[in-house]
Amino acid sequence: MTLAADITAPIAMASAPSAEAAPAAATADKAGAFFSCNNIHAYYGESYIVQGVSFEIKEGEILALLGRNGAGKTSTLRTIARMEDPSLKEGEIFLGGKPVHPLKSYEASRAGIQLVPEDRRIIGGLTVEENLVLSQVAPPIGWPLERLYEHFPRLAERRKQEATTLSGGEQQMLAVARALARELKLLLLDEPYEGLAPVIVQEIEKIVAGIKAEGITTVIVEQNAIAALQLADRAVILDMGEVVFAGGADHVLDNAELRANYLAV
Numbered sequence: 001m002t003l004a005a006d007i008t009a010p011i012a013m014a015s016a017p018s019a020e021a022a023p024a025a026a027t028a029d030k031a032g033a034f035f036s037c038n039n040i041h042a043y044y045g046e047s048y049i050v051q052g053v054s055f056e057i058k059e060g061e062i063l064a065l066l067g068r069n070g071a072g073k074t075s076t077l078r079t080i081a082r083m084e085d086p087s088l089k090e091g092e093i094f095l096g097g098k099p100v101h102p103l104k105s106y107e108a109s110r111a112g113i114q115l116v117p118e119d120r121r122i123i124g125g126l127t128v129e130e131n132l133v134l135s136q137v138a139p140p141i142g143w144p145l146e147r148l149y150e151h152f153p154r155l156a157e158r159r160k161q162e163a164t165t166l167s168g169g170e171q172q173m174l175a176v177a178r179a180l181a182r183e184l185k186l187l188l189l190d191e192p193y194e195g196l197a198p199v200i201v202q203e204i205e206k207i208v209a210g211i212k213a214e215g216i217t218t219v220i221v222e223q224n225a226i227a228a229l230q231l232a233d234r235a236v237i238l239d240m241g242e243v244v245f246a247g248g249a250d251h252v253l254d255n256a257e258l259r260a261n262y263l264a265v
């Protein structure tokens, strides 16, 4: 619970958030949610993609963010991680009662929001260990190397190997380990099972469950909706940039019509 114990720490920011974007942290945390996004709207240039998305997560929960191709899942994760694209034009995002919407991506990362993108962004020409160490060049850092290697024995075995020569599953492990190497309060996983054999998917599932056991809060986006729902506490389904369902993961697993309408499973 090392990381989870730290949730009361102030969000580290290089500069103060702009005043107009952060009316008051007091508007956050309705019903005591650990994470919430309230009516967020985001654009790629003129393209209006994230169209008023709202949802909440309790601390330590896994939320499955689902929807068909192009529904806006990746765009929503990128908005939460405060990437430049798509750009957030309206709405609020809070983590641990602190406003995230005024932050830049590096500030959101310092505040503990770590996005593991679909392409994993493993750095070529560097070993596994160098990839991990690079995540820790700037504070606040998360798990030390020894703890990461205990949790990911395969990465320990391959610590001197060039990281881009790892298998797909190992690269996914490294991408998750890099998130843990940083301050981690909200893990955003974009299609972590993509391109992996079922047996490897099971390994990644165990890792995600292990992260939950540490008290860390996770949003998982997956095409493999059933697998994600089995792991998740809550589910949000997006369609054309809007939330069409928010509720228990069990509810989606039990509702074939909902799945047929919005998930193609």
Ligand SMILES: Nc1ncnc2c1ncn2[C@@H]1O[C@H](COP(=O)(O)OP(=O)(O)OP(=O)(O)O)[C@@H](O)[C@H]1O
Pocket: 044, 047, 049, 067, 068, 069, 070, 071, 072, 073, 074, 075, 076, 085
């Ligand atoms: N850089 C971009 N510029 C303009 N439009 C974009 C950009 N990236 C995505 N879009 C559009 O935004 C919409 C949502 O895309 P997004 O990648 O968020 O969907 P997704 O739910 O993650 O889909 P997938 O399941 O295919 O990954 C799509 O219509 C897509 O074409």
Ligand SMILES: [Mg+2]
Pocket: 073, 074, 075
């Ligand atoms: Mg996507």
